[in-house]
Structures are given as structure tokens and as C-alpha cells.
Amino acid sequence: MTEMTPKERITKLFKKEPIDTMPIFSGQGMVTVQAIEKMGIRFAQVHTSAKYLARSAMVTAEMFDFDAVIIPYDLCNIPEALGRGVSLYDETEGILYPTVPHKWDKIEDVQIPEDFLTKGRLPMIDEAFQKLKAESEDGKFAVGSYVLGPFTMAGQVYELDLLLKGLRKDRERVLAFLGQMTDLVIKAAKHYEALGADYISIREMGSGSDLLSPRMWKDMIKPNLVRIFETLSCPTVNHICGSTDLIIEMMNECGADAISVDHKNTTAESRKKLGDDVLLFGDFDPYGLLVQGDVSNVEPVIKKCIDDGVDAVWPGCDLWPDVKKENVDAYVQTIRTYGKQASPAVGRI
Amino acid sequence: MATEEVRQEILKTLDEGVVEYEEDQVKEAAQRALDEGVNAYDAVMNGLAAGMEKVGNLYDQQEYFVPELLMCADALYIGLDILKPHITVEDLGDKPKGQVVIGTVQGDVHDIGKNIIKLMFEVAGFTVHDLGRDVPLEQFVEEQLRTDSEIVALSAMMTTTMMGMKKVIEMIRERNPNVAIMLGGAPVTKDTADLFGADGYAETAGNAVQEAIKMISQLRQMQA
């Protein structure tokens, strides 16, 4: 059996061509404290320096033998570029993820600067991206990125309460606003595509059935996702966390190359609904399994994901940085061995 | 005094107005309750709050989702604003209603769950001081002292921010031992709440208020 490079493995997986073994990667942040400690920096520092951002992704992937690196780690970089500020908590010990301090509270105030891609930390992220691309030229890693979906992005820049109510109360204006956010997401995702992203995940995190009814999802979320996936030409993933059992088929109709769900999804059922030809990623709880759980739980949970019919075992959310090393090792090890068998949509060479 | 028939009709209109998130209907019915001499507390509890309870059930059954819940809340608040000034001390009797300081702790923007809990407290007749999300830890202490609230309710959805709750509890205990502190949010369990020294914990919005009422009576027994 010829070994593939991580990049080949992931590229072929997206094309549903046979691969040697299941790759270890995801569409959300994969940075760990072990890497940050090795670099001698603090978590808060990785969000503002191209060097640290790229290095921390690389060191984590090397340390744990992942197949991909993915940046950025926080969901605030585009809101910041739109002038919404960012709280980085540089003074705090421990891991606090950045947050958006100043949301708009009126839709009419929303303004998207033409040149937002040159604002805030976005140029820094581009630089980190280029570093990762340069360092992975030999196919050592696939380089991935993600952009929030339009609804989740809208909730990052505009008061979520108002947005949620507006979906019904102020329908026309909110639809127009979501359209504006869709243009923004397309522009950002196209930009990462142009920088050479090997895959892009669109994370419409806040749109699962914990928050929105399937009917509303169909009416107000789906059309925008369809438009995004139509426009992108690199491999794409449609990721939603939380409850997705009721919308899984509609997720599949959005046109992404793959679907990703978290542990709230009943994956074995979803596989049945979707058939064997659809790329499905998921679905373990990264915090519960890799931070809190005992190492002995890891193997059975990862095996169950594979048995339930995923084509790649993905964490349902960002890896929580404070993972136990032995748990991540077990997660990688289990996929390396148990992932040698073909998955529903992807054969083995 | 309104006849029983008129009273029932008004209560029903309030109840349905909340469930159907008809703000205008609630507004008119609340005003009508006052005009017809229906007791304001009765109108809140057996009209608005009764409607909200149904909304809670619809939400649990996945008939309603968060947008609907928030809209029902808006309709409820419109009625509350009209009726609340007419509720008297006698109406409340010896029911242990009190004041609550609530917020999502520093570093955490997840506030949907917190807003639902806030709503439940308001429906139950508590006065709620909402500090919002990403709240600096000291602010909970300051707001409790400023308002002399019996309860401080903390929400956190992430593990690190959950650790901030422990600090808040220590800080509050230092300044004022007679406060009931209640925790909630997805990563929080009964065990963590006990470990951090909290007085109460609730997994869902449904039992949060009962838990709070229990805590307040304990607090009052201690002080008496």
C-alpha cells in the first residue's frame, strides 16, 4: 500500500476517491495548550501575531500527527474588521476566547466597508495563511479555513435577540440583512480560496434546531447557504452544531461537498437518510471526550463515530485547547488503525 | 370589580396574546383589566404567566423555538409594564418573591440560556437586574450590594468561564454572606455547583424559579 501525503488524502477524500486511511482533520480550530506551552507563549497571544497563529497550528499538527492545519481560532476577526472591536482578554490567565464587544443594535447602522478584508487582524491572518501554505508545500498538511455562516455572522455583529425576533417581526429587513451577510461571507471565503485553502468550512453554528425551527431554517437559512456553496469552487463543508436531526436532509441540499454535525446528531440515522454517497463528518464532543473524559473512553467513542458511518471523524466544535495529551493521542491512534477500512462514501486503495 | 365572566375573558385574552405573541392584543387586554377593576396581580399570574407557561411547554415540545419564545416574552413584557405598577404589597402577601442579579460571566457571550432564565424570574414576579453577557466578575458583587438582591444567578456555557463563577462566589461571600447564589449553563452540574459553594443549581429554565424560591425561604429562615 502506498502512503499518501496528508494533503493528497484530504483532497481525494473530498473527491470521494479511494484513499489509504481516514485523515485526521476538522473544519474548526485545532490548537492545543501543549503546543502553546512548547512555544513558550500564552493562549491570548496566538490571535494577534501571524507567526504565533501559524506556528501554533503547525506545532499542534506535528505534535499529534494531524493531517491538516486550520486557522483562525476565534470567530471575531471579521466582526472586528467591520469595526465592532474585539476583546482579547490578554491579561487573563487560562483560556478565554475573544469576544465581540460592540454589536450594532440597529439594522440601519450596519455598514460593510468595501475594503474590510484589509482591516483589523484580517491581513495578519492572511500572512499566517501564507506561512502555512509555504510550509506545507510538499503536502505535509492540508491547509483549511472556515468562515461563519451568514446567520451566525449576523449574530456576531448585531444583537442576537433582535435578530432572532426580527426573523419573524421584521422579516423583510432581516432577510435583506442576511443577504448582505451572505455577500460578506462569500467575499471572505472567496478570499481564502484565492489564498489557496485546501478546503473551507462554513460554520452556521447558531442555526441548529436548538434555536430555529426547521421551517424557519428552510425559509431563511438554506437559500443563503445554497448561494454560498454555488459560488465557491474549492472543497466545502456545511457545518452546524447542536440539534441537526431535523434538518440534515436540507443541509445536504445546500450543495456543499460534505456535511458536518456534532454529537447531538444521531449519525447512524443521518447516514441512512442521506445514503452512502454523501460525505458526512462528525460527531464527537471535543470537550467531553478530550478534556474531561478518561482516556479509556476515547477509543469506543471514535470507533462508534466510524461505525455510525462518518467519512471522517470530526470534533463537533473547536478542539478545546486544554486537552489531555493522552486523549488526543488515543483519538489519533484509533482513527489511524480503525480508519483503514473504507467508509460509506470513500473507498480504500 | 369586574364580573367573573369579564375577568375570565380578560385572562384568556392575555394568555392567548402571549402564546400568539400578539403585542397589541396583550396591551389592550392589560389596559382593559385595569379599567374593569381586575386585580393586576391576578392578571399577571393567571393571564400573562399562564400563557408563558404554555409557551414553555410548546418550546419543550419543539413546537416553538427561540425566536417564538423571545417574541412571546416581548408580548408578556408589554403586559407586565402596564400591570406591574398596580400590584400592591398585599397582593404579593408572604410569597417569597425577591430581587435577582443575573448575568453571563466574563469571557462568555452565550446569553440565550441566560435570557430564558431571566424571563422565567420575571414571569414569577421577581425584580431582575440583568448585567448582560461577558460581565466582569466584580460587577456581580457591586450590583448585588447596590440593589441588595437576595439572589445572584450566574450563567456560563464554557468551562473556563465556568471557573470564573467560583471567583464570583468567593468575592460575594467575602462582602456579604447572606446572598443565595445560583448557577446554571450547559457545562455546570449539581456537583460543580456544590463544589464551588453555590446555594442552588438548575439544569433547565423550568426548575430554576422553584429552586430560587426554595433558596430565598431558607435565607429568610436563617435571618429570622
Ligand code: B12
Ligand atoms: C449558539 C452557540 C454559540 C453562539 C452564541 C450566541 C449567543 N449570543 O448566545 C456563538 C456562535 C456566538 C458561539 C460562540 C462560541 N462558542 Co458556542 N455554542 C452555541 C451552542 C450551539 C448553543 C448554545 C445555546 O444557546 N443553547 C440554547 C440555550 C437555550 O440553552 P443553554 O444555553 O444551555 O441554557 C439552558 C440551561 O443551560 C439553563 N441555564 C443557562 N444559564 C443558566 C443560569 C442559571 C442561573 C440557571 C439556573 C440555569 C441556566 O437554562 C437554559 C434554558 O433551559 C452550544 C452547543 C450546545 N448545543 O450547547 C455551543 C458551545 C457552548 N460553544 C462552544 C464554544 C467553544 C464557542 C466558542 C469558544 C467558539 C470559538 N472558537 O470562538 C465561541 C465563544 C466565544 C466566547 N468567548 O464566548 C462550546 C463550549 C465548550 C466548553 N464546554 O467549554 C459549545 C458547548 C459547543 C461544543 N460542543 O463544544 N456559540
